[in-house]
Amino acid sequence: DGGITQSPKYLFRKEGQNVTLSCEQNLNHDAMYWYRQDPGQGLRLIYYSQIVNDFQKGDIAEGYSVSREKKESFPLTVTSAQKNPTAFYLCASGIEQFFGPGTRLTVL
Amino acid sequence: KNEVEQSPQNLTAQEGEFITINCSYSVGISALHWLQQHPGGGIVSLFMLSSGKKKHGRLIATINIQEKHSSLHITASHPRDSAVYICAVSPGQGNLIFGKGTKLSVKP
Numbered sequence: 001d002g003g004i005t006q007s008p009k010y011l012f013r014k015e016g017q018n019v020t021l022s023c024e025q026n027l028n029h030d031a032m033y034w035y036r037q038d039p040g041q042g043l044r045l046i047y048y049s050q051i052v053n054d055f056q057k058g059d060i061a062e063g064y065s066v067s068r069e070k071k072e073s074f075p076l077t078v079t080s081a082q083k084n085p086t087a088f089y090l091c092a093s094g095i096e097q098f099f100g101p102g103t104r105l106t107v108l
Numbered sequence: 109k110n111e112v113e114q115s116p117q118n119l120t121a122q123e124g125e126f127i128t129i130n131c132s133y134s135v136g137i138s139a140l141h142w143l144q145q146h147p148g149g150g151i152v153s154l155f156m157l158s159s160g161k162k163k164h165g166r167l168i169a170t171i172n173i174q175e176k177h178s179s180l181h182i183t184a185s186h187p188r189d190s191a192v193y194i195c196a197v198s199p200g201q202g203n204l205i206f207g208k209g210t211k212l213s214v215k216p
Binding site: 031033037041042043044045048050056058059088090092095096097098099101102104 | 139141143149150151152153156194196198201202203204206207208209
């Protein structure tokens, strides 16, 4: 089945640690996106990539990093520089925005 | 002022009612998206449109580019339609700008 997957579903990390969130798609989409959602807030764009080996910062890129070495994969690293990382992270692919199930990150 | 405004923020309806959710935006766009977010957090893309009207089952989306306005209509609403409906616009650089969402609750 074609789709977009994110792992893990829930993630806990200690303050000061980097953590990488996985996003994989087999829909053959060129475009991939990372969003952050906080309670009561709209989705905000962290990074997006329109083609392999290229990506652009979104509205809230500080404290995050990405790579796009393969068309299928667009991992997001939440670094220790991100001051308030607890949030729901959503990955999407394609210009029509097919979303993955999301990862809930909690910093302890 | 947000670039994408949705109204109403919250909407309660009785099963069977016709529902309208509105979206106004202030930037030039190449496309507008309507998304549905279920209580568990998963997001489904409902429509992507750049002109006119699209219909899928009981859902209808319209857009007026001149007036920078879009509406999402649900006919014969059902409790399973209860969700947050999100409007997002694509200014054309590959990124998206999101509204804060409309929380719909349909009572049996």
